Amino acid sequence: MERVNSSGVDFKTQGGGNGGQDGQGSAWIAALEKVHFVRSRRPILTDITWRLRAGEHWVVLGANGSGKTTLLLLLAGYLWPTQGSITVLGQRFGTVDLREVRKKIGWVGSFLQEHVPAHQKPLDLIVGGKFASIGVDEKPSKHDMRMAERLAETMGCAAVLNNPYGVLSQGEKQRVLIARALMAEPRLLILDEPCSGLDVVAREQLLETLERMGRKDNGPALVLVTHHLEDIVPVFSHVLVLRQGRCVASGLKEHVLTAPVLSTAFDIPIEVEAHRGRYWTRIGLL
Secondary structure (H helix, E strand, O other): OOOOOOOOOEOOOOOOOOOOOOOOOOEEEEEEEEEEEEEEOOEEEEEEEEEEOOOOOOEEOOOOOOOOOHHHHHHHOOOOOEEEEEOOOOOOEEEHHHHHHHHOEEOOOOOHHHHOOOOOOOOOOHHHHOOOOOEEEOOOHHHHHHHHHHHHHHOOOOOOOOOOOHHHHHHHHHHHHHHHOOOOOOOOEEOOOOOOOOOOHHHHHHHHHHHHHHHOOOOOEEEEEEHHHHHOOOOOOOOEEEEEEEEEEEEEEEHHHOOHHHHHOOOOOEEEEEEEEEEEEEEOOO
16 A cells, blocks of 8 residues: 655555464564664654565664664664564464574674684584574584585675674674674575765675675575665565654665655765666766
């Protein structure tokens, strides 16, 4: 269902469901219903309803401070909503052990990278992903080691497995962290601004890897957080746009990545260009 507000911006509301399946029996990866989050009496997120269906890959887009990372910390069970309900992988928060839910959610973001010791070997870091630890706290099996090496090969970081983490390039670090997240065979993979700090070549290489990952039949559902349209590769099917903690628009990217929606989200006239499934923006004439 679509509705239009007084500013002329299209709003798309996802269809109903029971938090686990829709009317046709398709599984929902996650469902957030009327979620609010307040910190120190300041509203960070307000009235967020968002549903992710199996087979969809989502982008969460918005300016700095719009609530993107907070939303995904709620989705991953690291924060608790002030109001509203959250169901992930069929498990309603508040009725299950969130530690068990998190085992099926991979996370790649700056807060994790900041906790990795500079001397840590990437191979140990990847293996530790199976146990949700930084490094290896128990002796891994031969199967775990082989799996970590295969993931490193897939992610293009096999050549640096025995180098100290601190000497890796930013692109190599991101590839190692994605391999670590995949070690637990997650059903949902959250990528919080993975292209931050990458040069143009490293960024495009990483995005190409995400494109291939998203097209695998047995791969995880992807959720990418960014404020750059050029990070949105064709495999991402849906976009949620935030502005000051509220949803501006949500739905198929072709309906959401428009000049009216983005101009509202970023508080400046924006023109959108698309070519071969990729998007770019430029500031319109004031």
